[in-house]
Amino acid sequence: MKFVDSASIFVQAGDGGKGCVSFRREKFVPKGGPDGGDGGRGGHVWLRTNRQLTTLLDFKYKKKYIAVRGVHGQGARKTGRDGADIIIAVPCGTIVRNGETNEIIADLTGEDQEIMIARGGKGGRGNQHFATPTRQAPRYAEPGQKGELMMLNMELKLMADVGLVGFPNAGKSTLISVISAAKPKIADYPFTTLVPNLGIVRYEDYKSFVMADIPGIIEGAAEGKGLGLQFLRHIERTKILAILISADSPDIADEYRTILGELEKFEPALLDKPRMVVVTKMDIATEELEIPTLEEGVKVLSISAVSGHGLKELKDELWREVSGRIRAAEPQDESLE
Numbered sequence: 001m002k003f004v005d006s007a008s009i010f011v012q013a014g015d016g017g018k019g020c021v022s023f024r025r026e027k028f029v030p031k032g033g034p035d036g037g038d039g040g041r042g043g044h045v046w047l048r049t050n051r052q053l054t055t056l057l058d059f060k061y062k063k064k065y066i067a068v069r070g071v072h073g074q075g076a077r078k079t080g081r082d083g084a085d086i087i088i089a090v091p092c093g094t095i096v097r098n099g100e101t102n103e104i105i106a107d108l109t110g111e112d113q114e115i116m117i118a119r120g121g122k123g124g125r126g127n128q129h130f131a132t133p134t135r136q137a138p139r140y141a142e143p144g145q146k147g148e149l150m151m152l153n154m155e156l157k158l159m160a161d162v163g164l165v166g167f168p169n170a171g172k173s174t175l176i177s178v179i180s181a182a183k184p185k186i187a188d189y190p191f192t193t194l195v196p197n198l199g200i201v202r203y204e205d206y207k208s209f210v211m212a213d214i215p216g217i218i219e220g221a222a223e224g225k226g227l228g229l230q231f232l233r234h235i236e237r238t239k240i241l242a243i244l245i246s247a248d249s250p251d252i253a254d255e256y257r258t259i260l261g262e263l264e265k266f267e268p269a270l271l272d273k274p275r276m277v278v279v280t281k282m283d284i285a286t287e288e289l290e291i292p293t294l295e296e297g298v299k300v301l302s303i304s305a306v307s308g309h310g311l312k313e314l315k316d317e318l319w320r321e322v323s324g325r326i327r328a329a330e331p332q333d334e335s336l337e
C-alpha cells in the first residue's frame with residue numbers, strides 16, 4: 001500500500017446563481033409586476049472522515065475540488081436549483097490547515113466527522129423583491145455571491161490506541177500480523193516496514209482496539225539515520241506505547257534507553273504516555289536470558305509470535321490500558337448509565 005501523510009489541495013465552493021429580472025406577462029395585463037426568481041446557492045465543499053482510509057494518497061493525484069454554481073433565477077418567480085455539494089473523503093486523524101496562514105482549521109479525529117470547508121455563495125435575489133411603491137418595475141436583481149475558496153494543507157496523524165515502536169527486526173510487524181488481520185510484509189532484514197500499518201485487534205466478544213506498526217527506529221534516527229523519525233507522528237495520538245525488544249538483543253536495557261532517547265528527541269511528550277516493554281522472540285531466547293527490570297512502573301512482558309507464548313497476557317494488558325484510558329477521559333458517560 002502506498003502511504004502519503006501530507007498533501008495540499010485547492011477547494012472552491014460554487015458561486016450563487018444570479019437573481020432574475022423579469023415581469024409578469026399575462027393576457028390583458030400589459031404591465032405585469034416584477035416576477036424574477038432568485039438564484040440558487042453554489043455547492044458547498046465538505047470534508048468527511050472515512051475509517052476505511054489510512055492515507056492521503058488520493059490527493060497526490062487530484063488536487064482541485066471545485067463545486068458548481070447555483071442555477072440562475074428565472075421568470076415566474078422560479079428559484080434556480082442549488083449547486084451540488086462536493087464531499088471529500090479523508091482518513092480519521094487528518095489535520096487541516098489554512099494553506100496561507102497555516103492556522104489549524106480542523107482536526108478530524110472522529111469517525112464520519114464532517115465539516116464545511118468552503119461555503120457556497122448565496123443566490124442573488126430576483127427583482128420580485130425590489131418593488132417599492134415608488135418603483136414598481138425594478139430593472140434590478142442581485143448577482144450571486146462568490147463561493148469561498150482556499151488552499152488547504154492536510155497532515156495525517158493516524159488514530160490508533162496502541163503504538164508499536166522498536167529497532168528494526170524487533171518483530172513489530174510480526175506481532176500485528178498474529179494479533180490482528182493486518183498482513184504487513186515481514187522479513188529478517190532491517191527496515192522491512194516502510195510505511196505505517198494499522199491493525200484492529202479483536203478482544204473477547206465485542207471489544208477491539210487499533211494498533212499501529214511503524215518503521216523501525218535506530219540510534220541516530222533523530223539525525224536522519226535509517227528512515228528517521230518522521231513516522232513517529234503516527235504514534236503521537238496513541239494511548240499507550242509498546243516498546244518491542246528482541247530476546248536476542250545484545251543489551252535489552254541499553255536498547256530500551258536508546259529508543260526512549262530517540263522518542264524524546266522527536267517529541268518529549270511521547271515519554272509522558274504510558275508505556276510497556278515487550279520482549280519478543282522468546283522461542284529463541286537462550287536459557288541464560290535474564291530480563292532486567294527497566295524502570296519503575298513500566299511493565300515488562302515477554303512473548304513469542306511463533307509459539308504464541310504471552311500473547312493472551314499482552315492483549316489483556318493492552319486492553320486494560322486502552323479501556324482504562326477511555327474511561328478516565330469520558331467520566332460523564334458512566335454517570336449516565
Ligand SMILES: Nc1nc2c(ncn2[C@@H]2O[C@H](COP(=O)(O)OP(=O)(O)OP(=O)(O)O)[C@@H](O)[C@H]2O)c(=O)[nH]1
Pocket residue numbers: 166167168169170171172173174175185186187188189190191192193194214215216217280281282283284303304305306307
Ligand atoms: N523466532 C522468532 N522469529 C520472529 C518472531 N517474531 C518475528 N520474528 C522474525 O524476526 C524478523 C523480523 O520481523 P519483523 O516483524 O519484520 O520485524 P519488524 O520489527 O517489523 O522490522 P522492521 O519492519 O524492519 O522495523 C522476521 O524474520 C520474523 O520472522 C518470533 O516471535 N520468533
Ligand SMILES: [Mg+2]
Pocket residue numbers: 172173174185186192193213214215216
Ligand atoms: Mg516491520
